[in-house]
Amino acid sequence: MNNTYYSKLIFELSQPGRTGYSLPKNDVEGYCLCQLPEALSRQQEADLPECDELTVVRHYTNSSNNNFGVDTGFYPLGSCTMKYNPKLNEELAALPAFTGTHPLQPAETVQGLLALYDDVQRILSEVTGLSRFTLNPFAGAHGELTGLMTIRAYHERRGDVLRTKVLVPDSAHGTNPASAAVCGLEVVEVKSLADGTVDVDDLKEKLKACEGRVAAMMMTNPNTLGIFERRIPEIAALVHEAGGLMYYDGANLNAILGVCRPGDMGFDVMHINLHKTFSTPHGGGGPGSGPIGVRRGLEQYLPNPQVVQQADGTYTIQSDDEALGSVSAFLGNYGIVVRAYAYLLSLGRENIAMAGKLAVLNANYIKEQLKAYYKLPIDGLCKHEFVFDGMREEYGGDHHDEDAVKTLDVAKRLLDYGFHAPTIYFPLLFHEALMIEPTETESKETLDGFIEVMKKIAEEAKADRQLLKTAPHHTPVRRLDDVLAVKAAQFAFKDLT
Amino acid sequence: MQHKYFPHTSEDLRQMLEVIGVNSLDELYAEVPEELKLHRELDIPGAQSELEVRRTVGRLAADVKPLVCFAGAGAYDHYQPSVVPYITARSEFSTSYTPYQAEISQGTLQYIFEYQSLMAELTGMDISNASMYDGATATAEAMMMCVHSARKKNVVVVSQTFAEEVLRVVRTYAHFHGVDLVEVPAKNGLTDLEAVKERLGAGDVAGVIVAQPNRNGLIEDFAGLADACHAVKALFVVNTVASALGALRTPGEWGADIACGDAQSLGFPLSYGGPYCGYLCVKREHVRKMPGRLVGATVDADGKRCFVLTMQAREQHIRREKATSNICTAQGIMCLYVALYLSLMGNKGLREVNEQSYAKAHYLCDALVRTGKAERVYDAPFLNEFLLRIADRDAFFRRALEAGLLPGVKVGDDQLLIAVTEKRTREEMDALVQLLK
Structure with a gap:
């Protein structure tokens, strides 16, 4: 990082008449945009910069020198898991097969892409002790929202429509209550004890007060204080007994990789931040990827479109009527999934823990x-x-x-x-x-x-x-x-x- | 256990464990109940060296058929200047976190400010946020914003001229957020303006959402719609393919309160559907209801102009369940793709992209229709995407795939939605026409 401030904006470097692109000559004749009706055409020209190529390159290079990244230095940033972003991941994600393929290209012509998606899905399932993952959500918060939608879909399909309360510990990430609100759920805060773990007595009271209305409890374990919630089996049993599902916020998954698994702790639904635990770059705030996983019995509620392996080993893309709906037009931030795959293969079963x-x-x-x-x-x-x-x-x-x-x-x-x-x-x-x-x-x-x-x-x-x-x-x-x-x-x- | 991503030597381990006062790494998990521990290796693939990972991933990449792209439907194969991937790969940008520490994040904050400026300019709106996930979720957020901005009104009207992929997402968000989404069927492939106005008159409408160009590639005329919305205090939302804004009347010029959509068409690689970049722009009076991050200009202690994340009182980490959205950061570095693309292309370049796409799409459409085996389904004006009814479509589609061409996106039983960009050559188009003859 350079400590000299580079303060210009690209607009301030613009000079009328300069250009930074080149296109081949139009090889068809007889057609002109001017044929479009006036009323449908842009009325006032956009005021965009006019720059030559080197001006643009220097501008952004100088600007990048004012930025700090993992490659620059140490990020002790809590709950963000700023680990090294391997360069091999970037190299592979840039392969033309991944960057150049249209999302609606027929499944039979993109079997390699679907196989990769399914491989990652399976690996994440094993890592977390859950049954199946969707990689469609774009980010952690988007995964949370999708996870809560999954939980609501589960209750709704069973005719259990009064379940609108979500229990959230007061130490939770701010996205937890916000995602619940977007999903049409009401947040009930659960207190923490002096040691930072969930106050199980308070939980019992809240469960009782919300009898018949509990949709889920959202937790992260270890929690945001970095403390392992030892009483998690008991908490899960209480919530399940009250008819709710357990949601695991995967922001802190890195701590327990290969040691213990959310599925074995009694969690039913969870999201993972590939940009935290699985080394994909944060990009100054995206793009991330927030896959969600579910335990056996909830797979059918995962969002469309779904990648499904057929009996003959080939893959298709399907839509299921039981599904909660869709949270993305296509299969999420696929390019990020490729990076996480390279990382998972690089660590492997021997190193992941x-x-x-x-x-x-x-x-x-x-x-x-x-x-x-x-x-x-x-x-x-x-x-x-x-x-x-x-x-x-x-x-x-x-x-x-x-x-x-x-x-x-x-x-x-x-x-x-x-x-x-x-x-x-x-x-x-x-x-x-x-x-x-x-x-x-x-x-x-x-x-x-x-x-x-x-x-x-x-x-x-x-x-x-x-x-x-x-x-x-x-x-x-x-x-x-x-x-x-x-x-x-x-x-x-x-x-x- | 030595691995290139782990720097710890056995001597480091010994010293560090001693400082902590435990005897082994496993002891660090002493408080985790034994019955929760896995006590075995995970059943996942074994570790691979760099060469092996390249080989494994390369094998999967080889199992993808490269096709010349005539497909669109929300993702367009436009030219990307070489500078874009080069600069965006700089790790000062790509490995940084959300710019909370503004003093060491001016690089990120600056390009987001430029992105916001460019998107506001392109859409003809006052303010752009710092991106959404994709065009579909941006549209869903716009829908929720309509309801949050209205008092006790819960109906949002959406024209069924939206691509099905986007509609599905909007429906899902509406269902869970408790929005009464009213879908108005298309008429002759276009938004049924009379039906929309009628629904506005029936009351309780918080917003109206339309698409431009629409799912059939047609350019819509929204004259009068903004006034009809505003007369009943409903917000008017226009979703537009970003690159088309270089040629078409802008959401701002249509009188929209919110502009949204996907910025992928601004030279992003197709990337099998993502990462793309949703955009959301508003009129100034709506800024406090806007979801997502926002960068503003300010000064530092020495009075230097600089940039910072601002208006955070709307956001989840402050407002928790009362936030305008649950979205935190969205597509970060994809904003840099937009800033670079528009800086290099400028108005002239964007104009040329639209000129060439228009000319080539109309050339191809005319040539396909002239074979006598295809006809346009609707006859309204289009920019670079058009819907044809094709005799024996599936056989034509198969022939095209065999010839290395993706001829479009199938619609219904006998239609094909075809998109043409400046990247397509006359030779490629003539080859496609030849296959229909």
Whole structure:
């Protein structure tokens, strides 16, 4: 990453008369767009940039130098599983068979594509202990929504239409309640205990209060605090007894790969983020992929279109009337699935469990060395991630003092040292949450470097609070004015004054 | 256990376990109940070296028949400048996270701001969000936005001139979100404007959604529809194939409140259906009801102009169940595909793409009809996609596949929806015509 700010927009490089493309000469004559009726044609010409090729290449290359990525440095970003994105995956996803095929090309001409889809589907089923997966959902949140639709379809088909309540722990990802709302379900929050796990007594009360109306309970395990929910079999039994299904938010699946499986814990439906657990790139916020899996007996509700293997071994694409409907026009973000497949083959059965174990090792290693500097509200072994509740008081952390060093200041100071910040102010259970997830692809040297810097920042906080309050100092731009962004409401070049 | 994706040496392991105070990696899972543990290897394929993975995946790739593409129906085979895959592969862009830490994410924020600017310009709307998953889910989100914007109105009218693939998704979202979706059947292959207006008059309509060009490739005339919607305080939503906006009257010019659709036609590879990029643009007054991320301009502590994720009070991580949508980030780097494509093509390039696609599609349509074995199903104007009724269609389709041509998308028992882009050559088109003779 380059610390010199490159501030131009492509519109500011435009010069009338320049062009950055080339097309062959039109080889048919006698037809002209001008034959279209005036009233159906564009009235006012679009104001698009006019640039030569090198101008465009330099612009985006310079702009990329202001960006931080996994290839640049360490991302201790909780709940995001920022592992290394293997280059082999990119090479294979770029093969013409994957990039050049139309989604409605007849099934008999794309058997290799369907076989790959089905292979991934089968591998994910085994990894999670479930029966069948659809790879159609485009992202984690989309998978959640699709999973909840599956659950609603299950209840509806049985005539159980009053089940509209979804139980969600108060530590859950914000998408859980939002997905429930989009799916037409009502959220009932379940409390956490002091150790961050689900309060089973509160759950029992909520189940009782919602008798006959429980559609599902959404959980992640390990939870967002990185704590394994030991009482999961009991929780699953309670929810099942109440007629609800168990939904597993797969955001934290990496921690338990090959060690234990959501299906064996009593979960019925789950999503996986291929861009977290299975190494596909985050792309600055997409495209991701959010496959969902279901236990035996729920397969028929998975969305259309479906890839089905025939008795003769060939594949077809089918639509099933029992299905919940469709959540995508075609088979989802197929290009992302190809990348995950390459990763699954590269790890294989021999190495897949090691990914989770090393991630857990890395998380505990950081936690143990920093807990003398940062408040650790929940002690003991964590899984792939853990949460600090701000800096310890002896280093200047204080929830009640407005001017004390806050989590935001620590996060911004980390940027000066070449690290991405952890996830901050989530989960909502802790006022100054600083959520750290290292992933297995980070070396001990990288972790040691991060630990040193975190300690140094604590010392800085004690010596010179203002240094942190005004951080970052060495990034392409300094702290941004969020309030002005809302007030100015400039969302396009034409709005800029 | 040494693997190229795992950096830990046995000495690292020893030291790290010692710091943590456990004796083995397995001990890190001490609190997991034994009966939940797998106690065996997963039954998945064994680890493959890089050469073997290439071979395995290469074998699957070889089991795909490459065809010259005359299919459309929502995915179009347009020219992609070489710069686009080159720049988008830069790992500074591709391996970064959602730009929450704006100070080290100006690259991403800048291209999303450019994407928003370009899409607003192209659709003739005020504000674009930072992308949706695809055109179908963007349309479903637009439908939900209509209901959220209306007070106690729950009916959304959708014209059945939408591609079936999109309609299926909209229906699914409507069902689970409790939207009363009223589908108005097409008339002569076009939106039945009178029937839509009649339904508007009957009350409770929160929005009307139409497609341009429609499922039959026809260009629709929406004159008067925006006024009819606004007279009863319903939102007017126009879904458009993005590249067609270089030639056709824009959603903004039709008076739309929301423009949505898929940006794939802006030179994206077909990629067997994804990743593509949904877009959603609105008039300024609707910005607070808009789903998805939004990048805005601001300044930093030194007064430098820069960009940041903004208006987050609409979103799930703040509002949880009261958010405008459950969507977090959507198609991220696909916005960069759009920004690069439109920066390179400019107005002139986009115009030429439409000119050539139009000319070639009309050339091919006329030539196929002249064989006497095909006729147009509807006769309204079209841009680059048209529906033909073809004698013995399935046999023609098979002959084309054998000749290495994907002649279109089958519709019903005897029709074929054919799309032509600037990439098709006269030679390829003549070969297709020859097969029908």
